[in-house]
Amino acid sequence: DGGITQSPKYLFRKEGQNVTLSCEQNLNHDAMYWYRQDPGQGLRLIYYSQIVNDFQKGDIAEGYSVSREKKESFPLTVTSAQKNPTAFYLCASQVTNGYGYTFGSGTRLTVV
Amino acid sequence: GQQVMQIPQYQHVQEGEDFTTYCNSSTTLSNIQWYKQRPGGHPVFLIQLVKSGEVKKQKRLTFQFGEAKKNSSLHITATQTTDVGTYFCAGPYGGATNKLIFGTGTLLAVQP
Numbered sequence: 191d192g193g194i195t196q197s198p199k200y201l202f203r204k205e206g207q208n209v210t211l212s213c214e215q216n217l218n219h220d221a222m223y224w225y226r227q228d229p230g231q232g233l234r235l236i237y238y239s240q241i242v243n244d245f246q247k248g249d250i251a252e253g254y255s256v257s258r259e260k261k262e263s264f265p266l267t268v269t270s271a272q273k274n275p276t277a278f279y280l281c282a283s284q285v286t287n288g289y290g291y292t293f294g295s296g297t298r299l300t301v302v
Numbered sequence: 303g304q305q306v307m308q309i310p311q312y313q314h315v316q317e318g319e320d321f322t323t324y325c326n327s328s329t330t331l332s333n334i335q336w337y338k339q340r341p342g343g344h345p346v347f348l349i350q351l352v353k354s355g356e357v358k359k360q361k362r363l364t365f366q367f368g369e370a371k372k373n374s375s376l377h378i379t380a381t382q383t384t385d386v387g388t389y390f391c392a393g394p395y396g397g398a399t400n401k402l403i404f405g406t407g408t409l410l411a412v413q414p
Contacts, residue, residue, distance in 0.1 A: 221400055233404040290347030
């Protein structure tokens with residue numbers, strides 16, 4: 191079955207460490223997105239990519255970095271510069287402009 | 303900046319009662335989408351509305367897009383325990399048709 195796979199499901203990080211969250215899709219979607227969700231809140235856009243080797247910052251890109259070397263993959267790195275990284279991270283993809291997103295099951299990152 | 307607000311933030315109903323959540327955007331939207339996120343899960347796309355005044359139904363769910371394309375509503379008739387979750391509306395950022403800004407969400411609790 192086609193879908194989006196995010197790994198790991200749970201991640202614990204020590205302060206000062208960089209971590210990379212994986213997002214892989216086999217839906218042949220062009221666009222991919224990273225959102226952050228804090229408890230009881232909505233989703234905020236971190237980065238997005240419309241095509242391979244191109245990506246743009248969202249509203250809260252500071253302390254994060256991404257790459258899009260393959261159509262199927264859009265990994266997110268949470269750097270030590272991110273002041274409050276504990277959150278639920280959601281990756282999404284989209285087949286055409288202006289239509290619904292397909293989300294992965296998310297990664298819960300906790301800084302310890 | 304652009305904002306999308308939802309009311310209420312939380313609604314508790316008895317099973318069988320109706321439920322409505324309202325979505326209001328600070329700007330005119332080219333379309334509005336609705337998502338459902340079950341507790342501990344990820345958002346799932348429900349529907350997209352494009353036309354001014356459009357009304358769409360999915361079984362017990364009725365979605366409406368306002369005439370000015372700045373507001374929308376989701377109405378659930380005769381709620382069931384399976385309706386529990388957070389309902390988000392989302393619309394395109396600025397003039398873009400791909401990246402979405404999500405509403406603040408409404409958490410629905412249904413008591414059997």
